[in-house]
């Protein structure tokens with residue numbers, strides 16, 4: 001059915017999150033790394049320098065800074 005998903009194995013994951021900064025430790029794929037906190041700032045997305053996952057802030061979530 002969804003052969004499109006299988007064809008994307010070469011790409012890095014994009015993960016939608018609702019928190020900023022987001023904590024990344026490499027996930028559960030066995031390729032973990034020390035936990036780091038990634039701040040998206042006003043770009044609403046950030047790429048983890050360890051595992052190259054892209055974190056995207058979910059729509060409707062306010063970017064912090066004006067509390």
Ligand SMILES: [Zn+2]
Pocket residue numbers: 024025026027033048049050051052053
């Ligand atoms: Zn990571």
